[in-house]
Amino acid sequence: MSHYPDALARLVQEFMRLPGIGPKTAQRLAFFVLRMEERDVLALASALADAKRKIQRCQVCYNLADAQPCRICSDPRRDSSILCVVEEANDLIAMEKTRTYAGLYHVLEGCLSPLEGIGPETLRLPELLKRVKAGGTKEVILATNPTVEGEATAMYVARLLKPLGLKVTRIARGIPVGGDLEYTDEATLARALEGRRDM
């Protein structure tokens, strides 16, 4: 780093902390910043600081939020009798983009990984139970990823919720849009068949 002036070296170092960014990319980004208008650089810097300062976890659903509770939790038009359980806040955003879901969410902040020793105690499960036990929830939709870890998490949550006597559902798994039957593995095909519907 000694070829750089100090301030530039620091910037390159900071970029390298970001995921997926190696020395070359960090250097390219740093040179790009130097060519930017000063006001754009200041806007970027304040956006970074603002996001860090203002974004917290919603204390109801654990979504990322700039208000307590978050905008989804405090929206009176949303159906509070349905809870959609997701692994991370970005899954919630993906669900929102579909514009077909009008219930509330619960973000677990992770998933179970038996092989990595990541157990139920690391997830927002006591908070989920407390929410459901407080009443008003009729259905919980388990929208964890269709990976081994996501499935394990869904099964575990379903087992926790079953004694409470509410409807627990799992999002359908099957052949992706644009997929090809011939190249679909047996497990996915079998699930797609299970989840078939009338036309």
Add this chain to the structure above:
Amino acid sequence: MPSYKADGIILKARDFGESDRILTILDRSLGKLEAVAKGTRRTQSVLRGPCQPFSHNLFFLWQGRTLDGVSECEIVESFAPLRDDLLKLAAASYMVELVDDIARDQDPNPDIFDLTLEHFRRLEAAEPTPANVNHILRSFDLRLLGLAGFSPSLDACATCGQPVGLWAGVGAVAFSPVAGGVVCPACRAVSAGDGEEGQGDTPGPVVILLAAGTLATMRHLATATTEQARILRLTPRAAKEMERALRAHILYHLDRQLKSLDFLDSVLE
């Protein structure tokens, strides 16, 4: 690029980069190997289905400079039921973690590969109850320890070598993970730091008491075929004592707690 084939079980699949996974594969004759499966985390990937933990596949691999990669993959046995039930998933996770750890510095061992497959099949076919899972895991533990050369001494005192028949009566027998198996009363009396049930400085219990029947069951399971083991009845007491003894034995040998145990315990209760 040089390529090769592998007939293997996926022990682990960890995320790598944006959309890849690195697989830990146990091949029947090559032993343990690692390979990257590119694009597996994309829903359209043809490798996505086969490249899941526990799947037994025929792999077509390319040899890379630092890491080999999967070019094609054909499912032999998918073992999907091991991923679709919590108890089975917890048990299979325990099995692969143990194999992964015990096979770490071993030469390729086709017997360990076959043993794992046999027990996957048994687990797949079993009714998912805690009793069944414990039964399968104990027979797996004992046979795997045997194949890896870490068998607990069950026929003779682990310290002085006196055959069990010469010193064991009808009462309980002491099992010492530190000594590496059952210990006779004389050796138990002189061994330092002796205490029952979780005293002393070493992790886990120092001595576990086994009923005579439990010891007989363990000796049988250590050498039984998978089919012989399957039809053996296990009393709840024997199951509990074996679990405690073998867990302590494995903990002592690996010198670390298996990561999958907490999850297993949380679904077994």
